Amino acid sequence: MHNIADRAHGAFPVSIYYAFKQSDTGSDGTASTGWETFIEAVLRAGFAIHGTWPMRTELGNRMIGSGTNALASSIILVCRRRPDDAPQIPRREFQRELKEVLSEALEAMLGGADGASPIAPVDLAQAAIGPGMGVFSQYAAVLESNGEPMSVKTALTLINRQVDEVLGGETFDADTNFCLGWFDEVGFGTGAFGNADVLARAKATSVDAVKHAGVLASDGGKVRLLKPDEYPADWDPQSDNRTPVWEALHQLIRAYNAGGESTAGMLLARMPEKSGDIRRLAYWLYNACAERKRLPEEARAYNELITAWHAIEAASHDTGHINVQGSLDV
DSSP states (O other): OHHHHHHOOTTSOEEEEEOOOSOEEETTEEEOHHHHHHHHHHHHTTEEEEEEEEEOOOOTTSGGGTTSOOOOOEEEEEEEEOOTTOOEEEHHHHHHHHHHHHHHHHHHHHHOSTTOOOOOHHHHHHHHHHHHHHHHHTSSEEEOTTSOBOOHHHHHHHHHHHHHHHHSSSOSOHHHHHHHHHHHHHTTSEEEHHHHHHHHHHTTOOHHHHHHHTSEEEETTEEEEOOGGGSOTTOOTTTOSOOOHHHHHHHHHHHHHHHHHHHHHHHHTTOGGGHHHHHHHHHHHHHIIIIIIOOHHHHHHHHHHHHTHHHHHHHHHHHOSOOOOSOOOO
């Protein structure tokens, strides 16, 4: 890395193609020590990272990858030499700047830019490292409260935390906030009514209200969230007087699974005002399923919906955002 940095011309960026298994699972949980070590080497060489982009180069069904924790993507790092007189900043200033930069960058990634599809949830965490490390690496050092330089590992943790805050948080409707909390506890499994009741009150709703919204099954003292294939096919958001974002997302997945992009687009055309929140919730749930809950099938559903989002929106506009009376059987 030092040799590359020494020979880099200031007028041009340097693209580094990085291929390494992104996570190692052990007794201390899941970490990305190889990735962290590599970024540290890049920064020590004098580079500032201006962008990262995942490249889908490996097939999960190849012989060496079958049933193993094998490489899924390679990463492109876009770098430039960091000025020799780059300043140092305190941690609190770094966090303030990180929040501002990542919020704008994630908005572009989630919404798509220049007519492109939103970035797939499976690639979001790696893509977000680019603007986040762009803030971190432009400085000679980010200083902790004790005066020591912040480590790359800590910077990556703060970047991931900021991504989670942008995607989740208590920024949805009350019913969806309850569903998020309940999903964090039991996923699509079953839990005790009493626990659900306590959570629902804290989220300014009730178990009965969420059940009435059509996203929850509650019977015999047990509560569980419905899966997409359990939602009714004759649902019409324009005749539903209680439509949490959670319901809208999973109805859209059901429609997409049933009839593809055109069918999902017809349904989205009836609730265009929920488009942004649906996307944001899909990203949050993908991260939860893939990273915390280890639910690969559920994670795949959220990823596939976002991957097809551009085509779904195009189908929605072809249908027309019109207020049609009656139900639409999709």
